[in-house]
Amino acid sequence: MSEGRYTRIEAVDVARQLEACGEAFYDAARKHARDGEVEALLRHLRDEERAHSRAFDALLAGIEEAQGDWRADPAYETWMRAFAVRRVFPDPEHARSQVERLDDRGLLGLAIRFEQQTIEFLEQLRSQLAPGEEAVIDTLIAEERQHERLLRARVERLHG
Numbered sequence: 385m386s387e388g389r390y391t392r393i394e395a396v397d398v399a400r401q402l403e404a405c406g407e408a409f410y411d412a413a414r415k416h417a418r419d420g421e422v423e424a425l426l427r428h429l430r431d432e433e434r435a436h437s438r439a440f441d442a443l444l445a446g447i448e449e450a451q452g453d454w455r456a457d458p459a460y461e462t463w464m465r466a467f468a469v470r471r472v473f474p475d476p477e478h479a480r481s482q483v484e485r486l487d488d489r490g491l492l493g494l495a496i497r498f499e500q501q502t503i504e505f506l507e508q509l510r511s512q513l514a515p516g517e518e519a520v521i522d523t524l525i526a527e528e529r530q531h532e533r534l535l536r537a538r539v540e541r542l543h544g
Contacts, residue, residue: 393444395509399524400440402502406433408476409483409498413491416483422492425538429495429531436524443520472498492539499532 410430417423472494473479482494503525510521 395521396440396443398509399506399521400437400444402471402505403433403437403440405471405473405476405479406430406498406502407437409473409479410495412480412483413486413495416486417488417491419488419542421541422488422538425534426491426495429534432527432531436527472501489539489542492535492542496532496535496539499528499535503528503532 407430410426410433414423414426414430417426473482483491486494506521506525506528510518510525
C-alpha cells in the first residue's frame with residue numbers, strides 16, 4: 385500500500401482470497417443442497433469462483449516481480465487482518481463450515497450475502513486504486529453482480 389492507495393497487485397490478492405472462500409463455500413453448499421436446480425446453480429458458481437481464483441493467481445504471478453515485497457508492508461497487513469474478521473467467510477474452512485445448518489433457502493441467502501459483501505468490498509477497493517488500475521476490479525464486479533442476480537432468481541423460483 386503506498387500513500388493510502390492500494391496497488392493493483394494488492395487488490396488482486398484480496399480478490400483472489402475472496403474467490404477462494406467463495407469456491408470453498410459453493411463446493412460445500414452444492415453437496416448439501418436438496419434441490420437439483422439449487423445444486424446445479426451452486427456448482428456453476430463454484431466453477432466461476434474457481435476460474436476467477438485461477439485468473440487472479442495468473443495475474444499475480446505476472447506482476448509480483450515488478451511490485452517487490454508488497455506483502456511485507458505493515459499497513460497492508462493490518463488492513464487485511466481487519467478486513468478478514470468482517471467478511472462473511474473469513475477463510476475457506478469457515479466458508480465450508482456454514483452449510484451444515486442451512487436448508488436450500490438458507491444456502492442461497494448466505495450466498496447472496498457473500499456476493500453482496502464481495503461487491504461492496506470491490507467497490508470500496510476500486511475507489512482506492514490509482515487511475516488506470518480499475519479494469520480488473522470492474523470486470524470482477526460485473527461478474528459478481530451476475531452471480532447475485534442468478535441467486536436471487538433462484539430464490540424467487542423457490543418461493544414461487
